[in-house]
Amino acid sequence: MKKTFEKSTNKPSKKLLKIYTQTLIVNACPYCRSKKFYVHGKYKFTTRYRCCSCKRTFIPSTGTSIHYLHKKDLFLDFAEIVRDEGILTLKEVCKRLDIANLTAFDWRHKLLNSVPKINKTFNKKIICNEFCITFSQKGRKGIRDESYQSNFTSCLDLNNFSQIISVSDGKFIDNKLATVGPLNDKHIKRILGPKLKNVNKFIYLGKNDSYQKTIGSKTIEFIQPGMISNDTKFEQKTEKIRKNHLGIKIWIGINMKGVATKYLQMYSNYFCYRQIYNFNPIGKLSLNLRYVWSVFTLMENFYKTFIINHTVKDYILPTKRKWKTSFNYSLAGSEIPY
Numbered sequence: 001m002k003k004t005f006e007k008s009t010n011k012p013s014k015k016l017l018k019i020y021t022q023t024l025i026v027n028a029c030p031y032c033r034s035k036k037f038y039v040h041g042k043y044k045f046t047t048r049y050r051c052c053s054c055k056r057t058f059i060p061s062t063g064t065s066i067h068y069l070h071k072k073d074l075f076l077d078f079a080e081i082v083r084d085e086g087i088l089t090l091k092e093v094c095k096r097l098d099i100a101n102l103t104a105f106d107w108r109h110k111l112l113n114s115v116p117k118i119n120k121t122f123n124k125k126i127i128c129n130e131f132c133i134t135f136s137q138k139g140r141k142g143i144r145d146e147s148y149q150s151n152f153t154s155c156l157d158l159n160n161f162s163q164i165i166s167v168s169d170g171k172f173i174d175n176k177l178a179t180v181g182p183l184n185d186k187h188i189k190r191i192l193g194p195k196l197k198n199v200n201k202f203i204y205l206g207k208n209d210s211y212q213k214t215i216g217s218k219t220i221e222f223i224q225p226g227m228i229s230n231d232t233k234f235e236q237k238t239e240k241i242r243k244n245h246l247g248i249k250i251w252i253g254i255n256m257k258g259v260a261t262k263y264l265q266m267y268s269n270y271f272c273y274r275q276i277y278n279f280n281p282i283g284k285l286s287l288n289l290r291y292v293w294s295v296f297t298l299m300e301n302f303y304k305t306f307i308i309n310h311t312v313k314d315y316i317l318p319t320k321r322k323w324k325t326s327f328n329y330s331l332a333g334s335e336i337p338y
């Protein structure tokens with residue numbers, strides 16, 4: 001059913017105005033990150049700025065999760081649901097807010113991209129393990145094979161599994177999608193390399209020999225599955241990782257009814273963040289992330305690079321959606337998923 005077009009009153013709601021005046025803080029150009037910019041008139045109800053370096057104009061929300069949104073107020077309602085109730089099924093949220101499926105899908109991904117990054121440098125002692133989730137191309141047009149639809153499969157072929165490496169200091173668990181297919185030392189090095197600078201004890205809970213090659217025998221300690229330690233504190237920490245893995249698998253497989261591997265990293269970031277913090281997608285921390293629009297629109301490109309360079313899979317059936325402004329922003333490496 002077509003919705004009747006409501007005439008825009010050009011009057012922002014109180015809630016939206018508060019976002020623009022209090023939550024969004026402009027301290028750099030969202031395109032080139034230069035700190036030199038000046039006020040350049042007004043845009044609707046907000047201030048327009050101009051960058052001295054790249055000369056482009058922008059407003060406080062440029063690049064954020066509310067960038068280019070027509071129904072900003074509805075999006076704020078959506079964000080409040082995520083903040084208060086977590087991620088609901090698309091069906092449920094479409095019904096509640098009377099929005100289209102694709103809108104709900106896009107909005108959810110924008111919010112998942114707004115999960116604050118915990119760029120933690122791990123110190124001294126870390127615990128590591130990996131887990132796998134079935135490779136999924138859910139939602140990709142032209143995919144017929146049922147086994148690709150959900151993250152559950154009876155197939156035990158390792159080539160059909162995404163491998164996720166977990167690193168933990170006992171409190172925060174960082175999960176990174178390493179590959180699809182067998183996990184080797186190159187994948188491990190790519191994921192763990194930057195995290196190991198200050199680590200002098202590396203405890204590995206799995207049974208993949210490739211870790212030895214990457215980490216070196218000097219600092220590594222292998223705790224084989226089933227081995228019992230007398231250290232209760234340590235036992236609690238390893239239990240936390242196991243619970244995290246099981247929790248993610250259940251949440252993705254059952255609550256989310258499967259997640260495409262393309263989006264797996266985002267969902268995992270959200271899951272891990274929520275184990276320690278409350279996620280407020282319209283709070284200062286999330287709403288001031290100016291890479292959200294860029295990462296959201298370039299997701300297919302990142303996925304393609306990941307599949308081609310780091311997995312046993314072929315990149316097939318590219319999605320056709322494109323946005324003109326995707327490449328206007330400079331992205332830092334840490335902002336790119338995978």
Ligand SMILES: [Zn+2]
Pocket residue numbers: 029030031032033034051052053054055056
């Ligand atoms: Zn600029």
